[in-house]
Amino acid sequence: MVDSTMPVDPAAAVGKNARAGDALVARLIAGAVILCGWEIVVRLSAPAFVAKPSTIAMAIPRVLVDPAFLASAAATLAGVVEGLAIALVVGTIIGLAIGRSRLVDVTLRLYVNIFYALPMLVVVPLFALWFGYTGAARLVTVVFASVFSIIVNVADGARAVPQEYVEVARSFRAAPLRSLFDVVLPASTPYLLAGLRLAAGRALIGAVVAEFITAVSGIGYFILYNSRTYHESEAFVGVLVLAGFGVGFDSLVGWCTRRFLPWYRRDRGA
Amino acid sequence: MRESSGSAAAYHLGRHLPFALSLAGGLALWELVGRESSPAFLVPFSTTMERLWELLVGGTLVAETLDSAGLFATGFLLSVVVGIAAGLVLARVQVLRVALEPYIMILYATPMVALIPFILSLMGFGFIPKVLVVFLFGVFPVLYNTVEGARSIKPEMLEVARSFRSGERALWRDVMLPYTLPFAMTGIRLAIGRCLVGMVAAEFFLSSNGLGQLIMSASQNFDTGGLFAAITVICLIGVGLMRLGFALESRFAHWRK
Numbered sequence: 001m002v003d004s005t006m007p008v009d010p011a012a013a014v015g016k017n018a019r020a021g022d023a024l025v026a027r028l029i030a031g032a033v034i035l036c037g038w039e040i041v042v043r044l045s046a047p048a049f050v051a052k053p054s055t056i057a058m059a060i061p062r063v064l065v066d067p068a069f070l071a072s073a074a075a076t077l078a079g080v081v082e083g084l085a086i087a088l089v090v091g092t093i094i095g096l097a098i099g100r101s102r103l104v105d106v107t108l109r110l111y112v113n114i115f116y117a118l119p120m121l122v123v124v125p126l127f128a129l130w131f132g133y134t135g136a137a138r139l140v141t142v143v144f145a146s147v148f149s150i151i152v153n154v155a156d157g158a159r160a161v162p163q164e165y166v167e168v169a170r171s172f173r174a175a176p177l178r179s180l181f182d183v184v185l186p187a188s189t190p191y192l193l194a195g196l197r198l199a200a201g202r203a204l205i206g207a208v209v210a211e212f213i214t215a216v217s218g219i220g221y222f223i224l225y226n227s228r229t230y231h232e233s234e235a236f237v238g239v240l241v242l243a244g245f246g247v248g249f250d251s252l253v254g255w256c257t258r259r260f261l262p263w264y265r266r267d268r269g270a
Numbered sequence: 271m272r273e274s275s276g277s278a279a280a281y282h283l284g285r286h287l288p289f290a291l292s293l294a295g296g297l298a299l300w301e302l303v304g305r306e307s308s309p310a311f312l313v314p315f316s317t318t319m320e321r322l323w324e325l326l327v328g329g330t331l332v333a334e335t336l337d338s339a340g341l342f343a344t345g346f347l348l349s350v351v352v353g354i355a356a357g358l359v360l361a362r363v364q365v366l367r368v369a370l371e372p373y374i375m376i377l378y379a380t381p382m383v384a385l386i387p388f389i390l391s392l393m394g395f396g397f398i399p400k401v402l403v404v405f406l407f408g409v410f411p412v413l414y415n416t417v418e419g420a421r422s423i424k425p426e427m428l429e430v431a432r433s434f435r436s437g438e439r440a441l442w443r444d445v446m447l448p449y450t451l452p453f454a455m456t457g458i459r460l461a462i463g464r465c466l467v468g469m470v471a472a473e474f475f476l477s478s479n480g481l482g483q484l485i486m487s488a489s490q491n492f493d494t495g496g497l498f499a500a501i502t503v504i505c506l507i508g509v510g511l512m513r514l515g516f517a518l519e520s521r522f523a524h525w526r527k
Contacts, residue, residue: 023368030369073355111296117508119467121383121474122482122501125489130311204465205381212383212475220384227387234414239384243338246379 055233056240061235069222073241076211076218079135080203080245083142087199090143091150092192096180098151099158099188112155116148120202121209128214138210138218146199153195156164157188193257200249204242313495314467318502330484331503338469338480341397345404346465353409353461354454357416358446367417374417378410382468386475395477403476407468408461412454417452420446452522459515466508481507 035053042052063069097104100113124141131137161184169179185192211220219238226235297315304314313321325331360367386403393399423445431445473482482506488496 025366026369027372034373046392051388065330097523107292107295110289110292113512114505114509117469117512118461118501118505119463121467122485122504125485126497126501129489129492129494183337201379201381208381208383209471209474212386215327221385224387227391232388232391233277235387239380239388242384243376243380246381247376250379 002166007109008071020177034158050234051232051236056236059233060236060240063234069238072218072222072238075135075216076207076220076242077245079138079218080142080200080207083139083207084146084196084200084203086139087143087147087150087203088196091147091195091199092154092185094147095151095154095192095195096184096188098155099161100180100184105155112148115144116152124209124213125208131149133214133216135216137214138207138216141206141210142203150192150195151201153191153198154188157191158184159166160191163188171200190257190261193253197250197253200253201246204246204249208242243257284315289352293487310494313498317495318498321493322499322502325484325496325499329420331499334480334484335503335507338473338482341400341472341480342465342469345401345468346408346461348401349408349461349465350412350458353412353457354450357413357454357457358412358420358442358450359451360417361420361423362446374413378414382406383445383471383475385445386471390476400472401474403472404465404468407471408465411460411464412457415457415460416450416454419450422453423449452519454523459512459519462511462515464518465507466504466511470504 039053042050046052082200094112098108099105120141123144124137127137127144131140134186165183166179169183174182194232204261207218208220208223210216211218215221215224219242223235223238223242226232226238301315304312304317309317322331360370369460382403385406389402393402425435427445428441431441436444456511469480470482470485473480474486478486481500484500485497485504488500
């Protein structure tokens with residue numbers, strides 16, 4: 001984080017630019033050291049099939065144009081996005097209900113906490129049993145993995161809405177449902193986005209585990225299959241793409257926060 | 271909120287009764303739906319408890335739970351020790367922090383399960399690769415939060431300590447650690463949950479034993495009762511560990527101003 005106490009004068013700005021340049025150099029050097037270390041260790045001590053940067057780099061162009069891989073990546077991405085969309089809608093509605101209604105809170109809180117604490121992959125064998133070894137099992141796993149962090153965060157957000165907002169809405173005779181969606185929901189959006197950020201990470205893990213267990217085609221299965229057939233470098237490209245999805249979701253949510261909720265970060269920084 | 275005339279017993283009843291009712295309602299629903307559906311898909315609560323009792327009396331459950339607990343504890347402690355130590359070093363040595371930050375963020379965002387096939391082919395079936403999996407799941411939240419905590423130390427604090435001629439050791443003991451620990455606790459709480467996921471993942475996909483194996487073999491043998499029994503046990507462990515994590519975090523939270 002940038003320290004906000006810094007005085008804004010030209011000299012300081014120049015210093016800042018120089019520091020940003022230094023940081024980039026330091027990062028590039030660190031990256032080079034990590035890659036070289038990895039390459040050397042694997043070359044000296046591991047069998048030829050073990051993934052190392054040089055072979056991974058050579059595998060990247062090959063894998064990225066492979067239609068089978070693209071289909072797998074699309075399948076996983078579609079499953080994750082679809083599951084997250086379902087979890088977002090369901091989780092927001094349940095979260096708002098828990099946050100604003102004492103009765104719903106008391107009825108559901110226990111179950112939300114239990115399922116939130118449950119390591120989600122223990123239920124994947126059960127989902128495989130219920131939904132078969134199909135994409136449906138992956139979708140349900142993604143929803144299950146992500147919905148509870150959205151519920152918990154939205155409920156926290158709905159509870160934290162300043163009482164005055166709700167009272168003003170009521171004095172203007174807003175219907176309860178309107179005040180829920182027009183006042184409480186926007187006010188708890190920062191919490192919603194924080195929950196979504198957590199949910200995206202959990203959804204990706206859920207999708208990969210579901211593919212490992214059910215052998216549904218996707219990046220997870222692509223990684224499993226290739227590493228079992230001694231194509232580790234190809235498999236590692238799959239990991240890189242997954243990491244890209246993870247970082248991508250993260251920056252998308254961060255961008256949304258900055259774009260649509262600029263007041264949120266400013267408030268927090270003050 | 272509440273009338274102060276109510277006795278403590280009534281207060282506790284009022285506080286816990288709704289949750290007890292909700293639990294009873296949920297279990298009743300499970301029982302009813304379970305009785306109506308095919309035993310291959312869903313068994314009622316009573317059957318799950320019977321199966322749980324069988325596993326408990328037979329000794330399988332205790333043995334597998336201990337097995338899992340050993341794996342969890344080793345990997346978790348390792349991730350806490352390494353995470354805090356590396357976090358403090360990164361916090362103190364700015365060059366390292368700046369240089370490594372993006373790589374740590376990338377690793378934090380990578381779904382660690384995807385690395386399991388590589389760990390398997392490199393290290394095979396054994397205790398060490400499983401510990402590595404649990405460690406990898408847990409270490410990044412600890413590392414990340416420790417660094418964040420150490421960054422929250424005001425530079426003035428360090429300067430004041432310096433002006434009073436604090437040595438490097440006193441600086442760590444009196445400024446760095448007390449300021450960082452509450453943040454590290456948040457990372458530790460997150461790590462508890464993630465290590466539990468790592469533990470089950472390691473037992474699913476590396477050498478099978480422990481509670482993960484119980485779940486896998488139950489699902490492969492269409493022993494739905496056993497499956498639900500094992501999931502129930504992991505559920506209880508998860509809730510217990512999560513409470514422990516929150517208790518730990520709030521124990522240190524008052525240090526954070």
